[in-house]
Ligand SMILES: O=C(O)c1ccc(O)c(O)c1
């Protein structure tokens with residue numbers, strides 16, 4: 277299907293927007309009036325610019341507060357429309373979006389609205405222009421899409437149809453099945469936006485929190501399915517008002533919008549996937565995906581060598597971090613052993629149980645740089661990622677080394693798709709037995725303004741489903757956090773926003789699973805107490821008040837959480853090395869969360885180191 281986007285959806289000047297939209301591969305644009313008014317180019321030059329870029333101008337918008345007005349105002353509105361039609365002729369646009377009147381002075385009654393819209397359509401016809409009437413969710417009288425359709429049907433003019441906008445329909449909880457009752461040729465345009473579920477005034481919600489399909493909680497793909505069933509053959513057009521997008525990189529946002537439409541189309545191609553669409557508040561929507569990862573193959577940490585040698589990164593902030601400790605030293609203290617080295621690269625394999633960590637001696641401050649995922653079809657996974665505009669990373673490798681395909685996540689983390697053959701490069705010794713059984717999850721910081729892009733990437737490229745979104749208090753602000761997981765929790769990722777208040781949150785972490793956290797904590801407390809993040813006594817006083825937990829947790833610095841079903845979570849944190857720290861977790865009784873209630877305690881200690 278043709279893909280379009282409203283210029284209001286991305287940052288920049290009109291010419292910057294057009295260039296970015298074309299570069300992202302869109303076929304057309306909706307020109308938002310403010311962008312045109314502020315543009316120094318005359319309409320003819322904008323038309324030529326769009327044509328040079330291969331973009332059609334699919335719609336001009338919005339035309340406001342036209343219908344349901346007293347006679348004197350109608351005359352003025354028709355004059356205003358006449359000016360816009362002449363502008364559109366110069367621009368080469370033949371579809372005008374008219375949104376339902378929001379003015380308190382608008383007069384009720386469908387007869388009047390229909391009669392006046394009919395006059396407008398007749399005037400438009402003289403210019404070869406058509407009118408797409410859109411019910412704004414906060415329209416004074418017309419605020420439901422089926423109401424807009426009734427008015428359009430009553431007006432009965434070939435140059436008048438409806439514009440459907442997924443936000444206005446789904447934000448009001450209207451059932452989109454009714455779209456199928458509208459003849460496809462009377463649906464002149466389809467605008468798409470998703471949004472997170474928020475209990476707030478619908479106008480504020482629409483103007484600040486819309487996002488691309490797949491980034492929020494609406495079943496946009498289900499709505500598109502109904503619209504196609506009705507016979508709609510026009511473009512899928514993104515129309516997103518979002519405070520972050522307005523500040524983000526123009527090209528990056530346009531590309532992300534394109535990714536969302538490609539992923540949405542994937543769900544349409546597969547009726548079963550389309551049916552996975554969830555109602556507001558329901559479970560995650562599924563995207564068609566060839567190869568959902570089945571586990572963590574490894575996490576790769578850059579920066580340090582072994583405990584004895586190599587570079588050792590130092591903690592960035594004085595407290596809550598090891599002074600000059602190396603990642604290898606921390607891993608050894610956690611019970612990991614170096615089981616292999618790469619034949620051609622300064623990379624070591626460290627293992628314990630099913631947990632595999634690569635230490636890559638790059639000489640930089642320690643950081644989590646890559647994640648290996650076990651994939652049932654690595655080549656298919658990369659092709660899928662490429663189809664969703666993710667950059668595939670070039671790899672240098674010796675001919676005898678295993679082929680490893682990787683793509684870059686929005687935060688720069690390299691994501692490898694693995695089939696197991698990579699391990700033979702390291703010729704590993706048998707891993708030492710230990711209490712740690714595997715990687716439970718990794719937590720990555722997303723760049724400021726690109727949180728939604730991160731979610732869409734993990735959802736569509738990796739096939740993970742969002743588990744829930746949280747805002748966690750931090751001493752200097754609020755940390756936005758979202759957990760994503762593969763079925764059964766085989767792969768779990770936590771996305772955190774990278775900026776709180778004025779400062780960056782630089783940390784990433786790897787959480788390791790174990791079956792006996794108390795035993796791990798006892799050993800650390802005895803042998804390496806300096807590695808344990810100190811947890812305030814006040815936390816344990818509160819824990820005592822809420823739950824009857826073993827008093828030993830306080831001595832060991834182990835944190836605790838319990839879910840409504842009685843599932844329990846025991847976890848501890850190490851101090852930070854460079855940008856990285858480790859968490860060790862034990863899930864009991866089907867606990868499926870991440871100890872979010874305890875994260876603010878950790879953040880405060882990491883920031884202040886107990887001051
Ligand atoms: O917020 C608005 O005013 C507005 C304008 C035009 C649209 O198409 C829309 O969905 C909302």
Ligand SMILES: [Mg+2]
Pocket residue numbers: 410441467515
């Ligand atoms: Mg709209």
